[in-house]
Amino acid sequence: MKAFLILEDGTVFTGTSIGAAREAVSEIVFNTSMTGYLEVLTDPSYAGQAVVMTYPLIGNYGITPDMESGRPWAEGYIVRELSRIPSNFRSKGTIQEFLKEHGIPGIAGVDTRALTKILREKGTMNGMITTNEGYRLEEILPKLRAYRTGDVVGKVACKESYVLKGKGKRVALLDLGAKRNIAKSLQHRGCAVTVYPAHTTAEEILAAEPDGIMLSNGPGDPKECGEIIAEIKKLYESGVPIFAICLGHQLMALANGADTYKMKYGHRGGNHPVKDLETGRVYISSQNHGYVVDVRSMDPAVAVPAFTNVNDGTNEGLKYVGKPVFTVQFHPEACPGPQDSSYLFDRFINEMGGHQ
Numbered sequence: 001m002k003a004f005l006i007l008e009d010g011t012v013f014t015g016t017s018i019g020a021a022r023e024a025v026s027e028i029v030f031n032t033s034m035t036g037y038l039e040v041l042t043d044p045s046y047a048g049q050a051v052v053m054t055y056p057l058i059g060n061y062g063i064t065p066d067m068e069s070g071r072p073w074a075e076g077y078i079v080r081e082l083s084r085i086p087s088n089f090r091s092k093g094t095i096q097e098f099l100k101e102h103g104i105p106g107i108a109g110v111d112t113r114a115l116t117k118i119l120r121e122k123g124t125m126n127g128m129i130t131t132n133e134g135y136r137l138e139e140i141l142p143k144l145r146a147y148r149t150g151d152v153v154g155k156v157a158c159k160e161s162y163v164l165k166g167k168g169k170r171v172a173l174l175d176l177g178a179k180r181n182i183a184k185s186l187q188h189r190g191c192a193v194t195v196y197p198a199h200t201t202a203e204e205i206l207a208a209e210p211d212g213i214m215l216s217n218g219p220g221d222p223k224e225c226g227e228i229i230a231e232i233k234k235l236y237e238s239g240v241p242i243f244a245i246c247l248g249h250q251l252m253a254l255a256n257g258a259d260t261y262k263m264k265y266g267h268r269g270g271n272h273p274v275k276d277l278e279t280g281r282v283y284i285s286s287q288n289h290g291y292v293v294d295v296r297s298m299d300p301a302v303a304v305p306a307f308t309n310v311n312d313g314t315n316e317g318l319k320y321v322g323k324p325v326f327t328v329q330f331h332p333e334a335c336p337g338p339q340d341s342s343y344l345f346d347r348f349i350n351e352m353g354g355h356q
Contacts, residue, residue, distance in 0.1 A: 003018075025144060030119055054112055060083040124290060126145065149221070172213045172214070173214040185345050199227060241352050267314075287330045326351075
């Protein structure tokens with residue numbers, strides 16, 4: 001069956017339908033990872049977005065148990081060539097079956113190189129995946145230009161708190177759209193992790209007297225999270241050690257008077273170099289974000305830059321002055337990798353007083 005990807009600038013790509021045969025309007029973003037397509041599909045940070053995979057062959061190892069959440073969150077999937085017969089002893093099916101099962105439309109046979117160049121030159125834009133050969137651009141384009149992802153954090157976060165057992169430090173994890181490997185990385189270090197829904201009050205979290213607090217990754221514009229930002233300010237003022245990742249990093253900055261802005265096309269992939277400004281060492285990191293903290297707006301008496309992106313100089317982390325709080329824009333819990341920056345979890349353990 002034919003499928004079409006229509007961008008808000010009027011560009012149309014024609015390909016073959018994969019997954020669910022339904023229309024989907026979303027933000028179109030690209031990911032430069034060569035592997036890890038299942039982790040990409042199930043990362044809650046992709047809620048409201050359709051993902052273009054720049055690597056030309058996707059699906060060759062099938063669907064494995066390596067999911068970052070209980071279901072896929074991407075609104076659509078766009079690939080150059082789809083492997084129809086996966087080869088992997090752990091495979092439990094194909095991407096096509098996985099997309100259909102979860103009602104996600106996709107399109108294969110697209111020139112993803114040309115599409116990525118458009119998104120890099122013109123910036124991230126909205127688009128539609130459709131199988132309707134009788135589409136009318138004059139009707140579709142106004143809808144695409146009006147689309148907004150809105151408050152997607154509430155959609156992807158857990159609805160009730162739950163506990164992951166451990167015998168070490170007790171960590172409160174605020175789920176803003178958390179990837180599973182954040183909690184796993186803490187459990188691997190012996191932590192007992194209590195996961196809280198995104199709109200949990202600071203009072204409830206602090207009443208449990210955690211040794212430390214994690215703020216997770218998540219989707220959407222950080223400025224849409226006004227109520228959550230107010231609670232994070234209270235957590236910051238509590239004096240409890242805090243480690244924040246991605247959206248959590250942005251919300252902590254907003255809670256302390258800094259500003260954020262939308263990037264032209266964002267950072268999404270497993271190959272982004274970041275520099276530790278304290279040691280001068282460069283790490284290869286996994287990233288997935290379309291917004292960034294404007295460090296020029298941060299009071300240096302409150303926080304100072306800790307990491308910077310080697311490619312474009314944007315901020316990749318902050319260290320807060322006089323507080324046991326540090327935050328990063330990238331993903332140190334990255335699964336399947338790279339794992340260069342996983343030491344940051346050990347730093348967090350040390351902030352909480354070290355291993356028991």
